Amino acid sequence: MFNNRLKIILYAQDVKKANEFWQSLGFFQISFDEIDGSFVAELAVSETSETHLVIYDRQFVETNSSETVEPSPALIFSSDDVLKLYKKLKGENVQVGEIAQIGEEYVFNFVDLDGNYFVVSGQ
Template identity: 75%
Template structure:
């Protein structure tokens, strides 16, 4: 049976820079490993979080398992302060889309350093 742990794979051109990007948004490094000379970093929103991002080097994966290096999945992050997070990302020169209101929630997207789009939703 499934449990409440979830790991989401992200492929990056530069694992270190991608990890630093997510850490600048408050994520915490859970682990750092070398896999055949390539870095693999695992991050979580909090130390207690059951959902982790696992960042692999895109070139390493394409070389060793090209069928696994599909585009990153679409992720929707949740926030209790969407407007505050939006402003924080803007202050860090992160590319963000316009904020839209859908019902009682706000939604916007942002782009990481590898050109992957992510969505933030919440109040």
Template identity: 70%
Template sequence: MFNEQVKVILYANDVKKASLFWQSLGFEVLSFEEVDGSQVAEVAMSKNSTTHLVIYDREFIEQNDDEATEPSPALIFGSDDVVALYKKLQKVDVQLGDVAQIGEEYVFNFVDTDGNYFVVSGK
């Protein structure tokens, strides 16, 4: 059976830099370790979050796992106050798309240090 725990793999050119990026957005580091000579970080919105991002070194994965796919998954983060979150991300100098209203919800996208796009949606 599946449970509520979800871990999403992200590939980064610099694991430490990617981890610091997510920390600047308010995420907490759950672990940062070296595995087989490569860094791996696990971050989440909080220690109790059921969704974690696991950040692997892109070069290490490409050299050691020929089945790993290059494209990152598309993620949509929920927010109870999209406009306030947008303003917070502006203050930490994150590359942002415009806020758009779709029906009763607001949506915008942002880009991490490796050029991966993420979406935020909510009220």
């Protein structure tokens, strides 16, 4: 049976830099390991979050298991204060899209160091 834990794989050109990027956005580092000369980082929005991002080295995976490297997943993060988060990301020099209001929610996207787009929505 499935449970509430969910891990989402992201592939990065530089796992260390990707790890630092997500931490600069407020994510908590769960683990950072070296496996066969490659790094793997696991992060979450908090220590108790049951959803984790697991970042693998794209080149390592392409070399050792090319069939598993897929395009980036489409992720929508939720925020209780979208405008504050938007300002924080801009302050961190993260590439962000324009904020749009859809009904009562605000939505914007941002880009990580590998050019992957993510969406944030909420109040």
